Amino acid sequence: MARLVESLSNFFGRVEILARGLENERRAAELALQRDRPLEARDLARTILASVPGSPLGLALWADAAEDAGLDHEAAEALAELATLVPWRADVWLRLGQARARMGDMRAAEALERAADAPEEREAARLALLDLCDRDLWAGDPARAGRWLDRIGTPLAVIMASGTELPAAPGGAGGAARLVRAEPSSVDREVALRRAECALALGDVAAAARYAPVLDPERIDGRGALVLARLAFAEGQWSSALDLGLRACILDAPGSAELLTALIASCRDVVLVDRARRVVTAAGLLEEPAWAAAFAFAEGRRADARAALSRGLSAGHAGAAAALLRLATETRDLDALHALAARDPGRLPEDLRTLREGAVLAAEGRHRAALAKLERVSGEAAAWAAEIASGVITSWVPGEGIAAWPDLLDELGRSARALERLDLVTSVEAIAVERERPLRVAVVGEFNAGKSTFLNALLGEDVAPTGVLPTTATLHWVAWAPDPFARIVVRGAPDRVVPHAGLKSALKSLAADGARVERVFIYAPIERLKRVEILDTPGFNAPDPDHIAAARQAFDEAHVAVWLLDASGPMKESERRVLSEIEGLGVPVQILVNKADRLSPAELAHVLVHVQKSLEETGIGSYAPPLAFSARLSLKGKLGDAAALEASGWAGVEALFAERIVDRSAQLRERALRRRALRIARELATVAAARAAEDRTKIEETRATHEALRAAAAKLRHDRRTIAASIENALEPARRALVADLRPLGDLTDERKRTDPGLEAYVEERFVARLTDPLVQEIARHAGVAAPPAAGASVRAALMGAVAALPAPAERVDRPLGRVLEAAIVAFAAALVAAAEVGLPAAPFALLSQRAAMIESALAAKA
Ligand SMILES: Nc1nc2c(ncn2[C@@H]2O[C@H](COP(=O)(O)OP(=O)(O)OP(=O)(O)O)[C@@H](O)[C@H]2O)c(=O)[nH]1
Numbered sequence: 001m002a003r004l005v006e007s008l009s010n011f012f013g014r015v016e017i018l019a020r021g022l023e024n025e026r027r028a029a030e031l032a033l034q035r036d037r038p039l040e041a042r043d044l045a046r047t048i049l050a051s052v053p054g055s056p057l058g059l060a061l062w063a064d065a066a067e068d069a070g071l072d073h074e075a076a077e078a079l080a081e082l083a084t085l086v087p088w089r090a091d092v093w094l095r096l097g098q099a100r101a102r103m104g105d106m107r108a109a110e111a112l113e114r115a116a117d118a119p120e121e122r123e124a125a126r127l128a129l130l131d132l133c134d135r136d137l138w139a140g141d142p143a144r145a146g147r148w149l150d151r152i153g154t155p156l157a158v159i160m161a162s163g164t165e166l167p168a169a170p171g172g173a174g175g176a177a178r179l180v181r182a183e184p185s186s187v188d189r190e191v192a193l194r195r196a197e198c199a200l201a202l203g204d205v206a207a208a209a210r211y212a213p214v215l216d217p218e219r220i221d222g223r224g225a226l227v228l229a230r231l232a233f234a235e236g237q238w239s240s241a242l243d244l245g246l247r248a249c250i251l252d253a254p255g256s257a258e259l260l261t262a263l264i265a266s267c268r269d270v271v272l273v274d275r276a277r278r279v280v281t282a283a284g285l286l287e288e289p290a291w292a293a294a295f296a297f298a299e300g301r302r303a304d305a306r307a308a309l310s311r312g313l314s315a316g317h318a319g320a321a322a323a324l325l326r327l328a329t330e331t332r333d334l335d336a337l338h339a340l341a342a343r344d345p346g347r348l349p350e351d352l353r354t355l356r357e358g359a360v361l362a363a364e365g366r367h368r369a370a371l372a373k374l375e376r377v378s379g380e381a382a383a384w385a386a387e388i389a390s391g392v393i394t395s396w397v398p399g400e401g402i403a404a405w406p407d408l409l410d411e412l413g414r415s416a417r418a419l420e421r422l423d424l425v426t427s428v429e430a431i432a433v434e435r436e437r438p439l440r441v442a443v444v445g446e447f448n449a450g451k452s453t454f455l456n457a458l459l460g461e462d463v464a465p466t467g468v469l470p471t472t473a474t475l476h477w478v479a480w481a482p483d484p485f486a487r488i489v490v491r492g493a494p495d496r497v498v499p500h501a502g503l504k505s506a507l508k509s510l511a512a513d514g515a516r517v518e519r520v521f522i523y524a525p526i527e528r529l530k531r532v533e534i535l536d537t538p539g540f541n542a543p544d545p546d547h548i549a550a551a552r553q554a555f556d557e558a559h560v561a562v563w564l565l566d567a568s569g570p571m572k573e574s575e576r577r578v579l580s581e582i583e584g585l586g587v588p589v590q591i592l593v594n595k596a597d598r599l600s601p602a603e604l605a606h607v608l609v610h611v612q613k614s615l616e617e618t619g620i621g622s623y624a625p626p627l628a629f630s631a632r633l634s635l636k637g638k639l640g641d642a643a644a645l646e647a648s649g650w651a652g653v654e655a656l657f658a659e660r661i662v663d664r665s666a667q668l669r670e671r672a673l674r675r676r677a678l679r680i681a682r683e684l685a686t687v688a689a690a691r692a693a694e695d696r697t698k699i700e701e702t703r704a705t706h707e708a709l710r711a712a713a714a715k716l717r718h719d720r721r722t723i724a725a726s727i728e729n730a731l732e733p734a735r736r737a738l739v740a741d742l743r744p745l746g747d748l749t750d751e752r753k754r755t756d757p758g759l760e761a762y763v764e765e766r767f768v769a770r771l772t773d774p775l776v777q778e779i780a781r782h783a784g785v786a787a788p789p790a791a792g793a794s795v796r797a798a799l800m801g802a803v804a805a806l807p808a809p810a811e812r813v814d815r816p817l818g819r820v821l822e823a824a825i826v827a828f829a830a831a832l833v834a835a836a837e838v839g840l841p842a843a844p845f846a847l848l849s850q851r852a853a854m855i856e857s858a859l860a861a862k863a
Pocket residue numbers: 445446447448449450451452453454465466467468469470471472473537538539594595596597598629630631632633
């Protein structure tokens with residue numbers, strides 16, 4: 001830019017200088033400036049100013065000299081004084097703004113704004129606008145930055161490139177066509193560059209791309225190269241992004257190193273990475289942490305990348321924190337997050353800070369506190385938080401051993417309560433109780449298989465009734481008690497308590513009386529019953545459907561089942577069917593072949609082979625290999641017949657019971673508990689997913705409504721003039737009513753009309769009262785939406801404001817209301833926007849559904 005002294009000296013203040021005999025000093029000072037001796041010029045300028053204080057020429061010389069000498073404070077002082085003398089000069093304000101900007105003076109923007117507003121020197125005003133734009137861009141306010149550019153105007157070449165319709169050029173269509181063919185000017189390029197930067201900063205790649213053609217790659221500087229590199233990166237054009245990025249970097253464009261390291265770190269093209277490495281190596285930058293990390297990362301050496309960045313962070317390298325943060329989030333690298341938190345905690349966004357705290361708690365084993373933290377993480381980090389939460393929950397269900405039941409049940413209970421499923425809350429509580437109870441073995445099979453005889457053998461006592469016809473009608477529950485007795489639960493009558501010996505006759509007489517026995521408890525002081533309880537069940541093929549229902553119920557109650565086959569006809573079709581069905585429930589089933597005494601040893605061996613084969617065919621597994629025995633002989637033996645006991649095969653059954661069931665009761669119980677918990681989790685997950693879907697629909701609907709409101713508001717604003725014109729007619733009845741309201745005022749003198757405050761208030765009140773409602777209705781009709789609740793108040797306020805500014809009362813009604821109506825339309829639009837700002841409905845079930853699914857999959861994997 002030209003020196004100030006040159007542009008001012010022609011017409012300003014020469015006379016005083018001549019008059020004071022300072023012309024020689026002036027000339028010497030200009031010469032010194034030309035010869036690049038600014039300090040000499042500065043001394044001369046101050047000599048002049050000492051004689052002619054406030055001389056514009058002296059100040060201009062001083063400012064030029066101070067600028068050349070790099071004395072920004074002095075330059076600013078001189079320019080500030082000069083600006084007060086020639087406030088219309090854009091160039092003075094511009095230089096003041098720039099000097100202040102170099103000093104970091106907050107008042108730089110103020111001076112630049114004056115330059116942008118000053119009438120002289122369009123060029124200086126334009127430069128000031130560009131500077132103002134840059135300031136906002138650096139401050140991270142791209143929206144405001146773009147507003148400065150609006151004042152420079154849209155470059156024609158950009159309009160051409162974007163295909164936007166051309167504004168009518170002065171001089172008609174021919175003029176426009178001529179202008180379109182013009183080469184983009186340097187102003188066009190400066191503006192386009194910043195437009196692209198604004199768009200990129202706002203995340204609008206498509207808009208940025210529209211300005212790219214104006215940024216001729218042959219002519220761009222580092223900043224332009226960086227913009228094009230960013231654009232190429234955003235569009236996935238790695239190769240050109242890299243070339244442009246390297247060029248920007250070599251030209252020292254601020255931000256280029258950050259872009260390049262990000263680019264390299266995410267680039268999976270070995271050739272490109274190698275090309276970048278050669279350039280970076282040549283520049284001697286390879287050892288710098290950000291670069292070292294980027295290359296390490298590109299090669300999958302994540303730990304090295306992290307280490308390099310941590311080093312950079314400690315050494316205070318700019319960009320290391322940002323790169324570490326990117327590494328942490330993109331690869332879900334907790335260690336990177338920890339490194340960042342240790343050195344630069346301020347860089348962690350709120351969500352990542354919470355996530356890290358949750359992860360730390362999880363690592364410390366404080367699982368529930370961890371989950372509570374993790375569920376607060378929203379936004380982009382939410383998926384990562386969910387992953388950590390899922391890890392915590394998975395750890396609750398180990399492959400071997402006992403699950404973390406208190407945690408699991410707490411979580412399931414919370415979900416069940418949140419979903420208001422009290423039945424499931426009860427089921428969860430039942431699991432907690434279940435954990436403390438003995439193992440339950442159900443003895444199952446078809447009727448007449450010998451189940452009750454087997455139970456009696458186990459008890460060593462002939463307690464339960466047996467017989468060839470379907471005998472056992474309800475569940476018989478055998479449990480420990482210090483004294484032997486039986487309790488018969490009868491529907492609609494008090495329980496009957498009888499000694500063991502009296503059970504058969506008591507059941508017989510109850511049956512004869514037609515009483516409904518619901519359940520029978522047989523208590524015995526047998527030590528083993530403290531750990532394992534036995535359920536005797538009705539036959540699965542009994543003709544009475546109640547019997548079958550009771551038999552099925554046993555599978556809900558039992559941890560393990562023993563299926564008795566009759567050796568004389570084992571694995572009938574009906575048996576296979578039920579066994580397959582049971583297999584699906586997941587309850588382990590032990591197959592025993594009873595009534596072995598009915599067969600010869602050869603026949604028995606044959607039967608066992610048949611059973612084994614049949615099991616394999618149907619895909620049914622026996623918990624331990626099937627065993628043959630005789631329940632009848634076992635009972636006989638237990639009652640004192642040693643030979644019968646010997647022949648019964650009871651010893652094998654006894655050993656199986658002790659080793660495979662009693663000793664493994666913890667594992668068997670665990671399996672059963674997991675199955676039950678899985679059922680609950682599945683149901684919760686289904687219910688929660690359905691509720692979450694409802695939430696989503698609600699949110700989508702609200703979002704669509706908001707969108708429609710915003711669109712309607714934008715349309716109202718845009719078309720406000722034409723809408724106002726058409727409303728004008730529709731308001732005719734209201735206006736007539738208003739005219740009638742104001743008629744009594746007709747005879748009053750103008751003086752009175754002007755000065756009577758009561759009169760003013762009356763007119764305003766009537767104006768607003770008559771117009772508000774019809775206006776709201778009309779605007780809503782034009783907008784095509786229902787008037788939001790706040791619209792009435794907004795329009796009323798706008799009318800109040802507008803009517804106060806109108807001339808004499810009568811004229812408020814006589815003249816077209818155009819402006820007033822426009823104000824009301826804008827107020828209505830604002831009410832629409834406000835209605836669209838109301839927050840979206842909460843989505844509490846999304847998280848719940850996610851959690852339930854995590855528990856479900858953890859349990860399903862190990863059930
Ligand atoms: N030969 C022989 N008969 C047996 C054996 N075990 C049971 N029985 C007889 O088979 C018949 C049925 O026995 P239960 O114990 O009542 O059979 P269950 O499976 O309880 O029958 P329901 O209660 O009707 O389902 C009875 O007559 C028993 O005496 C055995 O090992 N050998």
